[in-house]
Amino acid sequence: MSEKTKENEAEATANGSPKPTSPNADLKHDFASFWNYSPAPESSDFVEIRKQYQHYIDGSFSVPAKKRYFKSINPATEEVLAEFAEGTSEDVDKAVKAARKAYDKVWSKLPARERGKYIYRIARMIQERARELAIIESMDGGKPIRESRDVDVPLAAAYFFYYAGWADKLDYAFPGRKAEPVGVCGQIIPWNFPLLMLAWKIAPALATGNTVVLKPAETTSLTALKFAEICMDAGLPAGVVNIVTGAGQTGAAIVDHPDINKIAFTGSTEVGKIIQKSLAGTDKKFTLELGGKGPNIIFEDASVDQAVEGIVNAIFFNQGHVCCAGSRLLVQEGIADKLIKKLKQRMETLIVGDPLDKNTDIGAINSKMQFNKINEYIEIGIKEGATIHQSNSSNLPDKGYFCKPTIFTGVAQSNRIVQEEIFGPVLTIQTFRTPEEAVEKANNTPYGLAGGIWTDKGSKIFKISQKLRSGVVWANTFNKFDPTSPFGGYKESGVGREGGLHGLYPYVNLK
Amino acid sequence: MSVISIPDFNQTIPIDKVGVEERVSRLNKRSIKKESKVQALNLALSMIDLTTLEGKDSEGKVIQMCSKARMPYAPMPHLPSVAAVCVYPNMVTTAKKALKGTSINVASVATAFPSGMAQLQVKLDDTKFAVDSGADEIDMVISRGEFLKGNYNFIFDEIAAIKEVCGEAHLKVILETGELETYENVRTASDIAMYAGADFIKTSTGKISPAATQPVTLVMLEAIRDFYGDTGIMVGMKPAGGIRKAKEALQYLVLVKETLGAAWLTPDWFRFGASSLTNDLLMQIVKQETGVYQSLHYFSED
Numbered sequence: 001m002s003e004k005t006k007e008n009e010a011e012a013t014a015n016g017s018p019k020p021t022s023p024n025a026d027l028k029h030d031f032a033s034f035w036n037y038s039p040a041p042e043s044s045d046f047v048e049i050r051k052q053y054q055h056y057i058d059g060s061f062s063v064p065a066k067k068r069y070f071k072s073i074n075p076a077t078e079e080v081l082a083e084f085a086e087g088t089s090e091d092v093d094k095a096v097k098a099a100r101k102a103y104d105k106v107w108s109k110l111p112a113r114e115r116g117k118y119i120y121r122i123a124r125m126i127q128e129r130a131r132e133l134a135i136i137e138s139m140d141g142g143k144p145i146r147e148s149r150d151v152d153v154p155l156a157a158a159y160f161f162y163y164a165g166w167a168d169k170l171d172y173a174f175p176g177r178k179a180e181p182v183g184v185c186g187q188i189i190p191w192n193f194p195l196l197m198l199a200w201k202i203a204p205a206l207a208t209g210n211t212v213v214l215k216p217a218e219t220t221s222l223t224a225l226k227f228a229e230i231c232m233d234a235g236l237p238a239g240v241v242n243i244v245t246g247a248g249q250t251g252a253a254i255v256d257h258p259d260i261n262k263i264a265f266t267g268s269t270e271v272g273k274i275i276q277k278s279l280a281g282t283d284k285k286f287t288l289e290l291g292g293k294g295p296n297i298i299f300e301d302a303s304v305d306q307a308v309e310g311i312v313n314a315i316f317f318n319q320g321h322v323c324c325a326g327s328r329l330l331v332q333e334g335i336a337d338k339l340i341k342k343l344k345q346r347m348e349t350l351i352v353g354d355p356l357d358k359n360t361d362i363g364a365i366n367s368k369m370q371f372n373k374i375n376e377y378i379e380i381g382i383k384e385g386a387t388i389h390q391s392n393s394s395n396l397p398d399k400g401y402f403c404k405p406t407i408f409t410g411v412a413q414s415n416r417i418v419q420e421e422i423f424g425p426v427l428t429i430q431t432f433r434t435p436e437e438a439v440e441k442a443n444n445t446p447y448g449l450a451g452g453i454w455t456d457k458g459s460k461i462f463k464i465s466q467k468l469r470s471g472v473v474w475a476n477t478f479n480k481f482d483p484t485s486p487f488g489g490y491k492e493s494g495v496g497r498e499g500g501l502h503g504l505y506p507y508v509n510l511k
Numbered sequence: 512m513s514v515i516s517i518p519d520f521n522q523t524i525p526i527d528k529v530g531v532e533e534r535v536s537r538l539n540k541r542s543i544k545k546e547s548k549v550q551a552l553n554l555a556l557s558m559i560d561l562t563t564l565e566g567k568d569s570e571g572k573v574i575q576m577c578s579k580a581r582m583p584y585a586p587m588p589h590l591p592s593v594a595a596v597c598v599y600p601n602m603v604t605t606a607k608k609a610l611k612g613t614s615i616n617v618a619s620v621a622t623a624f625p626s627g628m629a630q631l632q633v634k635l636d637d638t639k640f641a642v643d644s645g646a647d648e649i650d651m652v653i654s655r656g657e658f659l660k661g662n663y664n665f666i667f668d669e670i671a672a673i674k675e676v677c678g679e680a681h682l683k684v685i686l687e688t689g690e691l692e693t694y695e696n697v698r699t700a701s702d703i704a705m706y707a708g709a710d711f712i713k714t715s716t717g718k719i720s721p722a723a724t725q726p727v728t729l730v731m732l733e734a735i736r737d738f739y740g741d742t743g744i745m746v747g748m749k750p751a752g753g754i755r756k757a758k759e760a761l762q763y764l765v766l767v768k769e770t771l772g773a774a775w776l777t778p779d780w781f782r783f784g785a786s787s788l789t790n791d792l793l794m795q796i797v798k799q800e801t802g803v804y805q806s807l808h809y810f811s812e813d
Contacts, residue, residue: 029772306530
């Protein structure tokens, strides 16, 4: 070895040379120049969408008291899809009265097994109309048909099936106690999984003998009203399920209504705080399922290619409109370069576009408001000095609200894009050196809804997951849902649990 | 030429079985319609290694198969011919003669195919005989027993020795993944084969079940991608055995496209080791061109 190389080597060791990378690290794969998939749109011809929809109160569709309507658009085309009734406190009052009457006269008196039968019937009818519901969900909310077809609608049916089973077995859910329904439940759901969130709310409420007044999000009311049709077709007694459409004020009217016994809300932490304030001093029970900024922790010994896939599922699923999204990637330094390179490569094969096309991976951002918010955060990220990378291969459609999958490297825990929930296809990537540092960073936000751990070592999974202050921890996978599993948050991510046996508690008074 | 550093094959590369299978099922959801379907069916046809590897093979059988290789379906002479025919070493001369004047390659299995249970010298002689008979490609098998014993150096040296005998002929290394069982083993074997000089890596002999599966193919494609990233050298892929339907062939092409990209979507870098697949591809191509399915009787069983 020559004197000079020795010297270089010594210098390199002393100062810590950067980790050597492959000489071919800049080699790129070309995913676009040959054999591109022809359009494969799901036909929406047979789907019937009316021009105008009313509230669903007391078993029939009823015109809103103030006769005001608002428009809902298809975010992929920016065209008006339908008009929905704007719910006022009069409408809410009417709905609550109907729900109270149905609770007192019918639903709470019905034998539990009969309640179960209705819920089973609803579950089957969701399955029968699965294709229609999936297409509507994609048109109304912008999510890719692959997801609404394979995730939203089948899971919604699964939640009804699961809770239908509990209806006549509550004595076994709470041994030695008597579970009584709480009464009329006010439920407010978000726009990211419209039908699925409806199922999470309505299925356990009905199974335990409650009646409900539900308000879907103003940008995605359509499947809720299709669900109302299903309730009618299923012969569900009038007033057991009431659906009032509208925006924030309608929601407030539900929260503030004196004759409601329980509030279930899924949405932003900001609104959750307002709700909790207005509920203070009342005897209403409540569950809140709020925001998140999920850490996704990749250890050096993880299976890298599968972890990349997991990262994609964690942040780009449903355009990142997922409260439990893995929006903060924490990578152990030893594999950071390799992993990020592979992630960038994988992002090139993500197809952004028409939500109804069966090959679309990432659909449209749900609304213009959300679209602007995401773009604002992308600008904040750039201003904060982070390095942005977006996929190149997919050309965005001219119309509609579309956002390229985006990752930020070179970010710090103190950055706003790391601390605040963006609710879009935007991932921040931080590195860590030791497991302890990973846990510290993972827990260092006001949120605590969900997280992921990637390692080949089983003991590490248990060790780390116990230290995460997080309602859900996935190991070597992400964004997996099952009706039997409880879901909910720590800290500002919420109060109470939904799903599984735990999901029954908020809907019963135990004697 | 840059020096390639050979990794430590004893270091297992973790592969998550559930994750691999999920990725495959997601890729299977790609919907291939219209032009992209026609294009893919033709492409798949051009990637076939038409194979006969039976104890009862005769010159007559091989000559007839070569005729099909040249023109898979006479009523549509514009269709591509297949990439190669794959035969036993003693049939290479016959196949070579039958394919004279075409660009179709003759591939020969060698190295005591399918078990590989023979002395190295026997394997070298077997390979040399095939190469001398005019084989353009050699499909060798690895010694699975030695591999499962952890004798990775043995595997590496054996492949390197065969590669030397191959000379100009392309070397495809058959891992016989059905006998390796785990994805980790498949990955290690792929890496050994590529670093030892394989031009192609191939799943199976077709004599063991399971033969080619999509998850195994994905693991191998990812190994090829990493090898390319580390060395800059392209290696080809050949799933073989058990692929019978055109629909599956298209799913394999999606795997290749979204893992390695467009550069690998040619018969130079991707092959199907299959025979019955040919007729199903032809059936689908005829359906695309004429709008109706033709009965199987119209397609030759060579």
